[in-house]
Amino acid sequence: xxxxxxxxxxxxxxxxxxxxxxxxxxxxxxxxxxxxxxxxxxxxxxxxxxxxxxxxxxxxxxxxxxxxxxxxxxxxxxxxxxxxxxxxxxxxxxxxxxxxxxxxxxxxxxxxxxxxxxxxxxxxxxxxxxxxxxxxxxxxxxxxxxxxxxxxxxxxxxxxxxxxxxxxxxxxxxxxxxxxxxxxxxxxxxxxxxxxxxxxxxxxxxxxxxxxxxxxxxxxxxxxxxxxxxxxxxxxxxxxxxxxxxxxxxxxxxxxxxxxxxxxxxxxxxxxxxxx
Amino acid sequence: xxxxxxxxxxxxxxxxxxxxxxxxxxxxxxxxxxxxxxxxxxxxxxxxxxxxxxxxxxxxxxxxxxxxxxxxxxxxxxxxxxxxxxxxxxxxxxxxxxxxxxxxxxxxxxxxxxxxxxxxxxxxxxxxxxxxxxxxxxxxxxxxxxxxxxxxxxxxxxxxxxxxxxxxxxxxxxxxxxxxxxxxxxxxxxxxxxxxxxxxxxxxxxxxxxxxxxxxxxxxxxxxxxxxxxxxxxxxx
Amino acid sequence: xxxxxxxxxxxxxxxxxxxxxxxxxxxxxxxxxxxxxxxxxxxxxxxxxxxxxxxxxxxxxxxxxxxxxxxxxxxxxxxxxxxxxxxxxxxxxxxxxxxxxxxxxxxxxxxxxxxxxxxxxxxxxxxxxxxxxxxxxxxxxxxxxxxxxxxxxxxxxxxxxxxxxxxxxxxxxxxxxxxxxxxxxxxxxxxxxxxxxxxxxxxxxxxxxxxxxxxxxxxxxxxxxxxxxxxxxxxxxxxxxxxxxxxxxxxxxxxxxxxxxxxxxxxxxxxxxxxxxxxxxxxxxxxxxxxxx
Numbered sequence: 001x002x003x004x005x006x007x008x009x010x011x012x013x014x015x016x017x018x019x020x021x022x023x024x025x026x027x028x029x030x031x032x033x034x035x036x037x038x039x040x041x042x043x044x045x046x047x048x049x050x051x052x053x054x055x056x057x058x059x060x061x062x063x064x065x066x067x068x069x070x071x072x073x074x075x076x077x078x079x080x081x082x083x084x085x086x087x088x089x090x091x092x093x094x095x096x097x098x099x100x101x102x103x104x105x106x107x108x109x110x111x112x113x114x115x116x117x118x119x120x121x122x123x124x125x126x127x128x129x130x131x132x133x134x135x136x137x138x139x140x141x142x143x144x145x146x147x148x149x150x151x152x153x154x155x156x157x158x159x160x161x162x163x164x165x166x167x168x169x170x171x172x173x174x175x176x177x178x179x180x181x182x183x184x185x186x187x188x189x190x191x192x193x194x195x196x197x198x199x200x201x202x203x204x205x206x207x208x209x210x211x212x213x214x215x216x217x218x219x220x221x222x223x224x225x226x227x228x229x230x231x232x233x234x235x236x237x238x239x240x241x242x243x244x245x246x247x248x249x250x251x252x253x254x255x256x257x258x259x260x261x262x263x264x265x266x267x268x269x270x271x272x273x274x275x276x
Numbered sequence: 277x278x279x280x281x282x283x284x285x286x287x288x289x290x291x292x293x294x295x296x297x298x299x300x301x302x303x304x305x306x307x308x309x310x311x312x313x314x315x316x317x318x319x320x321x322x323x324x325x326x327x328x329x330x331x332x333x334x335x336x337x338x339x340x341x342x343x344x345x346x347x348x349x350x351x352x353x354x355x356x357x358x359x360x361x362x363x364x365x366x367x368x369x370x371x372x373x374x375x376x377x378x379x380x381x382x383x384x385x386x387x388x389x390x391x392x393x394x395x396x397x398x399x400x401x402x403x404x405x406x407x408x409x410x411x412x413x414x415x416x417x418x419x420x421x422x423x424x425x426x427x428x429x430x431x432x433x434x435x436x437x438x439x440x441x442x443x444x445x446x447x448x449x450x451x452x453x454x455x456x457x458x459x460x461x462x463x464x465x466x467x468x469x470x471x472x473x474x475x476x477x478x479x480x481x482x483x484x485x486x487x488x489x490x491x492x493x494x495x496x497x498x499x500x501x502x503x504x505x506x507x508x509x510x511x512x513x
Numbered sequence: 514x515x516x517x518x519x520x521x522x523x524x525x526x527x528x529x530x531x532x533x534x535x536x537x538x539x540x541x542x543x544x545x546x547x548x549x550x551x552x553x554x555x556x557x558x559x560x561x562x563x564x565x566x567x568x569x570x571x572x573x574x575x576x577x578x579x580x581x582x583x584x585x586x587x588x589x590x591x592x593x594x595x596x597x598x599x600x601x602x603x604x605x606x607x608x609x610x611x612x613x614x615x616x617x618x619x620x621x622x623x624x625x626x627x628x629x630x631x632x633x634x635x636x637x638x639x640x641x642x643x644x645x646x647x648x649x650x651x652x653x654x655x656x657x658x659x660x661x662x663x664x665x666x667x668x669x670x671x672x673x674x675x676x677x678x679x680x681x682x683x684x685x686x687x688x689x690x691x692x693x694x695x696x697x698x699x700x701x702x703x704x705x706x707x708x709x710x711x712x713x714x715x716x717x718x719x720x721x722x723x724x725x726x727x728x729x730x731x732x733x734x735x736x737x738x739x740x741x742x743x744x745x746x747x748x749x750x751x752x753x754x755x756x757x758x759x760x761x762x763x764x765x766x767x768x769x770x771x772x773x774x775x776x777x778x779x780x781x782x783x784x785x786x787x788x789x790x791x792x793x794x795x796x797x798x799x800x801x802x803x804x805x806x
Contacts, residue, residue, distance in 0.1 A: 021416070024369070085775035086768050087724040089738070093764055100436045121438055194593035201595065205433065206406070206423045209415055214596060218346065221599075222407045225349045225373045226629055231600040239591035297635070297642040306743060308751065313743060315521075315753040317538035339646065344731065347603070353630045354603050355610070355638065373629060428746045432758055451749040475630055 003030040014038040014210050022209060027224055035216045036233050040241070042212035045124070046196040050131035051189055057132070058139035062177075065144045076140070083137030088130075088195055092203030095130045096121065123204035130203070135192045142188060146181030147173065179256045186249040190242055197234075213237060298337040299481065300357035301327055301472075305342045306426070308451050309505045310363035310470075322505035323361040326380060326492075329501070330472075333488040346407065349374060352473060358481060359474050363445070365409055365467030375476045377485040379469030380498065382511035386410050386464045389449045390434060390441035393460040400440035403430040409466045410443045431457070447506055521753040533754045542740040546770070549726050549736050552654065556661040557722060561715075563666020568673035582670070589667035597664055598731045602656055606639070613637040657732040665722055672714030676707040709789045709798070716782040723774055741767055 001009070009019040011034055023031045064076035083091065103117040120126050150173055158164075158172045197214040200206045206215055213234045220230040303311045305319055314320040319340045331338035341357050352360055352374065365384065366376045386409070388397050398419050404411040406423040414421045422439050424430040431452045433439040441460075442449070449459055472489075474482050492498040499512045517524070518532035533539070570582025589597070610633045611625060618634035625633055635642065640652045680703055688698040729736040745760030790798045 024412070081775075082772065084720070085772045087727050087771060089727050090764055090768055090771070093760070094768075097761055100433075100438055105437050118437070190590075194595075197593045197595055202425060205403070205429070205438070207401075208420055209423070214593075217596070217599075218407070221350075222346070223369065225353070225370075227347065227350050227600040227603060231596055234596045235592040238593055238596065239588065242591040300642070306746075308749060312751075313538065315536045315538050317536070317541040341646075341649070342735065343733065347599075350603055350629075354607055355631055355633070356606070426742070426746070428758065451751070452747070475632075477627060477630060477632060 006030050006034050010034045011038050014041050016208060016210055024223060027220060032220050032230050032233055036213045039211055039213035039216040040237050043193060043196040046128055046131055046199060047193040049128050050135050051192060053132045054135035054139055057136040058143055061136060061140035062143035062147055066147050080137045080140050083134055084141060088134055088198055089202045091134055092130055095126060096204060099126055123199055127199040127204045138188050139185060142181045142184045143177055146177045149180055150176045182253050182256055190245055193241060298339050299359060301338055301340050301359045301361050302343045302348055302352060302357040303340055304345050304362045307363045309447060326501055327361050330485060330488040333491055334484040352475060359472050361472055363470055364473050366469060366471045367409060367467050375474045375482055376471035377482055378489045379471045380489050381470045383465045383467060383469045385446045386443060386466050387446040387449060387459050388441045388443050388461050389457055389459045391456050393458060395440045397441060397461055403433040403439035403442040405430055413466055414443055450509060542744060545735060545737050545740050552658060553722060556658045557719060559658055559662035560665035560669050563662050564669025564673050567666060567670025568677060571674055586667045586670045589664055594664050594725060595728055598660060598728050602660055602732050605656060607631050609639050610637055613639055653733045657729060657734050660732060665718060668718055672711050676711035677703060679710040680706045712786050712789055719778060720775060737767060
């Protein structure tokens with residue numbers, strides 16, 4: 001099989017399309033690159049979904065934590081503490097355990113109707129959900145920190161102009177919060193993508209040998225008994241992914257800071273603040 | 277002066293080596309009844325007892341060390357230990373990279389276990405441990421393979437309805453049956469039995485272990501030991 | 514441990530539990546908590562040292578050193594730590610043995626690499642084959658510390674570099690005006706002042722380090738997660754204390770452990786942050802000064 005044929009046969013293998021049987025003998029470098037690359041689709045899926053949903057939930061959590069109302073603030077504080085304070089793999093275990101032993105396939109709602117829950121035990125749903133919960137907590141802490149450092153002068157100016165309530169939040173606090181929190185949030189995004197490798201490694205079962213980049217790397221390391229090729233390939237893909245992320249987030253950062261005089265613009269500095 | 281010191285240090289070192297290095301044997305410690313960690317926190321199991329007896333017969337001093345299953349072969353090749361006794365079946369794939377001693381168990385039967393005996397095994401969802409010969413067998417059979425990191429999780433998946441059946445070594449499944457879970461269908465013979473994994477270049481050590489295994493097969497002590505650990509459920513040599 | 518534990522199968526209820534929780538195996542489990550804490554205590558300063566080196570290298574005026582520093586931080590941070598741990602330790606171990614091989618056995622003619630096999634002369638084995646199990650364990654521990662230090666050093670390097678850049682320019686200029694050499698400025702002005710800027714980043718790094726300890730298991734250290742998994746798995750009647758799948762309870766215990774460790778660290782770090790802010794040219798330092806006055 002030429003390398004191009006390998007690409008055609010396997011590039012969507014991680015999603016269940018193309019040739020089903022994985023290579024078992026005469027594994028070439030090309031096989032490894034293509035299949036591990038195919039697995040990266042899962043890492044992208046988990047990362048992008050959790051990031052998009054987590055962003056919205058994190059903003060809500062950050063606002064709740066900054067709230068004066070105790071019944072809003074306390075649950076947010078506890079949520080953030082528990083998800084930031086425990087290793088991700090324990091969270092995976094507990095979520096999987098809850099889905100498979102407590103929900104057990106379907107949930108009966110007051111005897112009126114039943115909700116099927118078996119699909120939740122699949123990685124595409126359960127693991128994505130856990131990652132979403134996890135990244136929400138970390139991002140919320142970042143945005144909360146940023147919200148607390150919004151310059152007082154900005155708020156006083158808003159008061160002076162008579163901007164209050166919702167307007168004050170959306171026109172003054174929100175953009176500044178994003179701007180201040182962005183460098184740290186970039187780090188969180190990078191770490192979230194790194195964390196997606198844990199899904200099949202210690203959390204959820206792989207169905208029909210459809211797994212992420214690390215799953216296939218593990219498969220090849222197991223078949224070839226050589227860890228020095230497949231794992232560095234994963235590393236290579238992730239370095240590229242990280243560089244792309246830094247570039248993309250840097251562009252957004254520029255846009256967020258476009259009103260500032262050019263020498264004041266904070267270059268995106270990768271300080272791992274508030275990360276996993 | 278420095279050179280002299282180094283030379284003395286090296287001689288001292290060499291002397292230590294001449295007094296027969298212990299043979300280090302890698303095992304997993306999580307595959308009942310082959311190898312496990314008992315309540316004293318020590319390695320125990322069929323292979324540990326067997327290994328110690330083999331070493332006694334071969335006149336070797338042996339130490340068992342724990343290693344994660346995933347990296348058990350790379351660490352052998354890297355020289356962190358000299359042999360593997362971890363319920364590792366002899367397969368053609370593995371024989372390409374490492375050497376095996378003579379097998380010390382007969383080709384081990386793998387079987388399916390499920391909550392009901394009429395579960396179809398070639399179409400439903402079948403659980404197995406990732407990276408085992410059973411996982412490869414299920415993947416090739418056309419059934420829907422669900423891979424777990426440990427064999428316990430694979431069994432648990434059948435109990436809570438994630439999978440219709442689990443495929444694993446029959447010896448392991450026998451320790452897990454009960455509460456509705458039962459072994460069904462015909463046994464599948466995979467691999468050429470279990471042997472000691474060795475580096476290809478260690479022909480001397482292989483010869484010693486082979487001789488010891490042969491002597492245990494000849495005087496019936498291997499059958500007796502297997503009988504003890506597998507509660508009579510085994511194929512004698 | 515207790516005398517009445519001699520016949521575990523006859524026990525019931527709390528007596529059974531008290532015996533179960535004090536088996537030698539459980540003692541290993543408790544001991545592994547100490548191992549993890551010890552590793553954290555050793556790995557944190559080691560990572561800081563790597564970070565300091567990395568930060569200094571990436572600020573160097575000598576281009577190749579600067580590139581090296583930047584390459585180190587960029588590469589290591591781009592790779593998920595788990596992937597790094599999966600192949601790096603074996604590589605590190607082989608690298609060390611290769612070096613000792615070059616020194617101790619210059620006359621060795623066979624190739625070190627034969628296919629996938631890695632064979633050095635017996636004298637170059639690290640640790641030597643006849644070493645006691647304790648030495649082997651200590652070596653595995655040292656390798657784990659080094660690996661953690663390299664990975665987290667890359668992150669620390671970034672934090673420290675940011676902190677060095679954050680020290681107000683005026684402070685450096687004043688030092689120069691007083692006639693201090695670049696070395697003196699670095700030692701007396703920059704380093705003492707940068708900690709207050711570095712602390713938020715470093716304290717987060719510490720919390721990340723705590724939560725990376727489950728990966729120790731990949732580095733050949735039997736850590737808390739390894740034992741929790743091993744003991745939580747269902748135990749057949751072959752064992753003295755048979756039970757079903759109890760992983761949930763063990764993992765909940767770990768959850769409490771990690772949450773406590775996080776909370777204690779947070780409190781300690783916030784105190785440290787207060788102390789470091791004393792006499793600093795920052796808002797926090799200014800507030801402290803005013804409060805005291």
